[in-house]
Amino acid sequence: MKSTASTRPNRKAPAAWPTASMRPSTARRPAPPRSPAIDQLLQMHTYARPAGGAGEAAFCARYLDCIPGMAIDAYGNRLITIGAAPRVLWSSHTDTVHKTEGRPRLAYGDAWLTLNSKDPASCLGADCTAGVWLMVQMVARGIPGLYIWHAAEEVGGLGSAHIAAETPSILARIDHAIALDRRGYDSVITHQSGGRCASDAFAKTLATQLGGSYAPDDGGTFTDTAHYADLIPECTNLSVGYFGAHTAAESLDVAFLADLLERLCSLDPTSWPIARAPGEDDYGGYGRFSSSSFGHDSFTGGSYSDTAPGQTLEDLAADYPTVAAEILEDLGVTPAEFLEILDLRTSRRKRR
Ligand SMILES: [Zn+2]
Numbered sequence: 001m002k003s004t005a006s007t008r009p010n011r012k013a014p015a016a017w018p019t020a021s022m023r024p025s026t027a028r029r030p031a032p033p034r035s036p037a038i039d040q041l042l043q044m045h046t047y048a049r050p051a052g053g054a055g056e057a058a059f060c061a062r063y064l065d066c067i068p069g070m071a072i073d074a075y076g077n078r079l080i081t082i083g084a085a086p087r088v089l090w091s092s093h094t095d096t097v098h099k100t101e102g103r104p105r106l107a108y109g110d111a112w113l114t115l116n117s118k119d120p121a122s123c124l125g126a127d128c129t130a131g132v133w134l135m136v137q138m139v140a141r142g143i144p145g146l147y148i149w150h151a152a153e154e155v156g157g158l159g160s161a162h163i164a165a166e167t168p169s170i171l172a173r174i175d176h177a178i179a180l181d182r183r184g185y186d187s188v189i190t191h192q193s194g195g196r197c198a199s200d201a202f203a204k205t206l207a208t209q210l211g212g213s214y215a216p217d218d219g220g221t222f223t224d225t226a227h228y229a230d231l232i233p234e235c236t237n238l239s240v241g242y243f244g245a246h247t248a249a250e251s252l253d254v255a256f257l258a259d260l261l262e263r264l265c266s267l268d269p270t271s272w273p274i275a276r277a278p279g280e281d282d283y284g285g286y287g288r289f290s291s292s293s294f295g296h297d298s299f300t301g302g303s304y305s306d307t308a309p310g311q312t313l314e315d316l317a318a319d320y321p322t323v324a325a326e327i328l329e330d331l332g333v334t335p336a337e338f339l340e341i342l343d344l345r346t347s348r349r350k351r352r
Contacts (some may be wrong), residue, residue: 003205016227017273018329020096025077028176029109029253029256029259030255031111031254031255032111032254032255032258032259033210033225036133037137037258037261038258040063040133040136040258041113041129041130041133041173041254042061042106042108042113043125043279043324044059044063044129044132044133045104045106045113045125045126045252046104046105046106046124047059047103047125048096048098048100048101048102048103048104048105048121049094049095049096049098049125049151049304050095050096050097050098050099050101051150051151051152051154051155051158052076052152053096053101054094054101054307055098055101055103056094056095057150058232059094060078060094061196063136064078064079064094064132064136064149064179065099067080067136067139069081070188070200072335073162073163073167073313074157074161074166074294075151075158075164075166076151076152076159076160076164077148077150077151077159077160077162077176077198078094078148078149079146079147079148079149079170080139080146080147081143081145081147082138082139082142082143082147082337082343083142083144083147084144085173086144086145086146086176086239087173087174087176088144088145088146088172088173088174088176088177088178088269089145089147089148089171089174089177089178089225089228089232089325090138090144090145090147090178090180091131091136091148091150091160091178091179091180091181091223091224091225091242092132092134092144092148092149092150092180092181093128093130093131093132093149093150093151093152093159093223093224094128094132094149094150094151095151095152095153095155096125096127096128096129096154096246097122097125097127097152097246097332098121098123098124098125099122100121100122100205100317102121102335103116104116104119104121104124104125105119106119108254111253111254112251112252112253112254113251113254114124114155114249114250114251114252115248115250117193120254121248122247122248122332123246123247123248123250123295124225124242124251124252125250126240126242126245126250127181127183127242127245127252128153128180128181128249130187130240130241130242130257131148131179131180131240132181133244133257133260134148134180134240134260134264135149135180137197137261137352138261138264139151139264141307143264143265144269145308146170146171147310148160148163150163150224151304153181153223153224155185157222157223157224157227159224160224160225160226160227160259162226163226163227163228164227164230164231164253165294168231171228171231171232173231174228174231174234175232175234175274176202176232176233176235176236176269176272177225177228177232177234177235177236177271178206178225178236178237178238179223179224179225179235179236179238180237180238180240181223181224181237181240182223182237182238182239182240182244183239183240183242183244183245184239184241184242184243185213185214185239185253185256186207186210186212186214186215186240187214187215187217187220187222187234187237187238187239187240188204188210188214188215188216188235188239188241188267189203189209189219189236189238190203190216190218190220190236191218191219191220191282192220192221192222192223192225192226192229192235192237193220193221193222193226193323194316194320194323195226195229196218196229196276196280196281196282197212197220197225197229197234197235197236197327197332198235198236198276199214199227199234199273199274199275201273201275202234202236202272202273202274202275202276203215203216203217203221203250204216205271205272206236206238206267208275208350209263209265209268209271210238210260210267211263212263213238214238219322219326220237220323221323221326221330222330225235225237228280229278232277232278232279233270233274233275233276233277233278233336234275238260240256240257240260241253241254241256241257241260244330245275245329245330246272246330246331247332247334248331266339267289269284274327277352278310300339308326313337
C-alpha cells in the first residue's frame, strides 16, 4: 500500500530510530589487508542459512565440523572446549534469517560488506556470521573458552533453550557468557528483553578492556545467552559491527570486525568481576521470560512470565520503547512498513 500525505501521522521518526541505513557513512578504519582469514569471512557470507536447512548444514560441515575436537549435541549445537576448565563461554549462532536457501552474491569495498545490489537474498547474514567467524578465528589462535555455535537462534533460541533445559551441566563452571551477536559498535549488553543478564561492574570492565566506544547498554533484545541468565552469573552480548540486520540493506564493517578479533584475543578474563547471581534481576525478582514465551516467532502471542498482572504489550512498549523498536527491527519491520501499518489502521478507523 502507498502511504499518502493525508493519512500519514504528522510525527517524525525519532533521531535514533534503528534503520538499515544507520551505519556510519564512512568506515572509521582502513580495510584490513586480504588474508586467508578475511577471505574465509567473505566466503562464509555466501551461505544463506535458514534454521535447519541445507545451507546451514553445508556451512557447518565446511567451517565447523572439520575443526578437530568439535562436538555436535542432540539439537545440532556445535561445541568445543579450548584450554583446561575454562570459565568463559563464547556464543554465536549458525542460522541466519534468510527467507530462502541459496548462495548470495556479495559486494565488498572500503571495508564494508553488503549483498550485491542485484542479489535477491533477503539479508546479508552478518547476524550472526560475524560472530561465527570471530569464534572460529579465536579457536584457531587457542584462546581459552567453551565455544558454542548455537542452532536455531533466529526461530526462538531453540538451540540454547535445549542446552539450558537438557544439558545445563556443561555450563556449570562458566562465570561469563559472551555472545558475539549485537549490531553496532558500542554495546556491552546488561539487559535482554528488559531483564538483567549481566552486572554493570562486569560490563564496565569488559567495555574498558575492549576500548573504542564500548559501554554498558541496557537495551538488548534477545540472543542465546539470555537463556543462560538463570544458570550463569554474567551473560552479555557484544556489538560486532553489523547494521540493519534482517534486511537486504544489512552491512558489515569488516575493518571493525578484524580489529575486534585482536581485542577479543587480548582480553584478560581473570580480571572480570562476578557481581550478579544467576537469575538475579533488577528488582529482586528472579523470574524472567521463559524460552517458551520468547522467541522471534512468538511475540504476537507470547506472554512474559515476569510481567505484572494486567501488564500488556502496549504497557511494555511504552515502558521500553527502545527494546520495542529493536524487536520490530529484528522481525524485519522497516520504518516505511511501520508507517504503512499506521496508515492502514488510520484509514480503517475513518471508515468505521
Ligand atoms: Zn543473531
